[in-house]
Amino acid sequence: MDRPMKRRSLALGTALVALAAASTVPATARADDPPMVLATIAMIANVADTVVGDCAVVDLMMGPGIDPHLYQASASDVQAFQQADVILYSGYALEGQLGEVLAAMEGRKPTVAVSPTAISPAELISVQDLYGIDPHLWMDASLWGQIAPVIAETVGEVAPDCAGDMADRAAAYQDQLAALHDWITASIASIPDSQRILVTAHDAFAYYGRAYGIEVAGIQGISTESEAGVADIRDMVDVVVDRSVPAVFIESTINPRTIQAVIDAAAQRGQQVEIGGELYSDAMGEAGTAGGTYIGMLYENTITIVDALGGTRAPLPDILVPWAETWDIDLAAN
Template sequence: MIGKRRGWTAVLLVLSLSLLLAACSDGGKKPVKNESGKINIVTTIAQIAEPLSVIGGDKVEVHSLMGPGVDPHLYTATQGDIATLENGDMIFYSGLHLESNMLKVFEEIGKNRPVLAIGEVISEEKLLTDEGGAIDPHIWFDIDLWKEALSAAADELKKAYPEDADYFEDNRKSYFEKLDALKEEAMQKVAQIPQDQRILVTAHDAFGYFGRLLGIQVVGLQGLSTEDEIGLSDIDDTIATLVEHDVPAVFIESSINPASINAVIEGAKKRGLDVKLGGELFSDAMGEAGTKEGTYLGMYAHNVDTITKALSGEEQSR
């Protein structure tokens, strides 16, 4: 019954969106700036919104539909979201089936205004897949790939608003210099972790690109999506890996229930290994707006610092 109710909700939301767009359609003309003279950008996740607010500067207003602690794998658009999207001049989402419950909404709204899945500009050979061939959508953890995705959004901005193209490009270059510095700093810090302890255990498999970029083995109890099931064999296999490599810490995620990680900690203790909770990482969502972790740079640096301290034995939480 719950599944049917959700299905009807999705149908009604798409129908509502279709009616709104039919009433407000501009015939596919170039988007116009809002009353404040700024471009109204709507994104799904904050990992897109915050960098675009930097690249767009004072020429844009950016709104993210999904805030701190929100799981994009499970997110379904609300009536309020539809109104927000309808008022947007440009819409950017990550794609690669991260926001799978919103694809019909994007299809409808894309008939009347620019809508771009920025992750889908990445060439297929650069993407990670799981054993079943599903693409890993968490590309923001590879700084180089995220630069490509953000560049695609910046290019759309420049194309739609050529009068501000030089401004956007200058901001993009300046911001990307900071991303390059962040990547270099992250690589230096991770190098401090003993080689055999570079094993990152989290609730779900969101850190594959992070691990590939920085040379860390990643173990996620769930699959790429938080809709995947966690079996006892997943927990047992993870505990065996921790014991084999004497890994000192595991991590919870800000948008994921910590129960599975707590089960791993308890299971490891029964095997004689005192595994600590290394701290909370940001995976599918960033921190609160106005905090360091509410920025892409700050969120990424927080994760690197938390992982490095815990796995190198410098600092472990309870």
């Protein structure tokens, strides 16, 4: 049934790639303008913003609520790719529909897949599907911190005068993320053993689970490109009922109906399950909110999980207090 639709979007994609390849517009309009860095996802854009400071302007392609697995480039996106001086994307097929457009940009300007560039193969989680590697690396703060020096180095190619400052900021930011990592570990450890299981709509939390010691179970696979089936939902209901899971979680980029189906089916089998809250999985919150920062994404996810599963929040480390104060976060609640 979906054949004609697929063919049409494929044709559009091919046209956009041709458009991208045909352009001869110079990347930088004026030499005294700060370079433009274009990031596909907010988890990269916010780290880049922190690292580059005033040395560059960072633009984000996919805003809050956008699912990168499904995202297709529009004509204005292609224009943004053309105008950028540096392109940063995640890689490992996260931006599955952008592959050809990104390939067309390589060789024309610094175009870097930050995950494969920054993170060593030994630290990756392999998966048995078309992806091969689970791309959701931002769920582990210490791993994702490794993209900061890569960004400093990449932007340093177009802003060499700033390279030293950017390297310093990248190192300082990595220190903050190391403290965040420890705080998440301590907070998750407070959840009672039997309830330390994270049930979500899709498999975005494997790195989070490995890093912070919580079992994870997603109804759908790594990508959201195929829909969850009846068997996927039934399997998850078995887990929820067998383990007496008190809460399951919805994701900001994914329709909550599969999670609701699990809750309804569990109720029919006598197991009351609550929605523990909404987690950021593949996108962050609105700009200008705590959840619109990378630190805030993991912070808010963690307090949502800890509160719903019966844990207690660990005291926030001193190095993160300035961040918390920026966003009026009540430290007494930690």
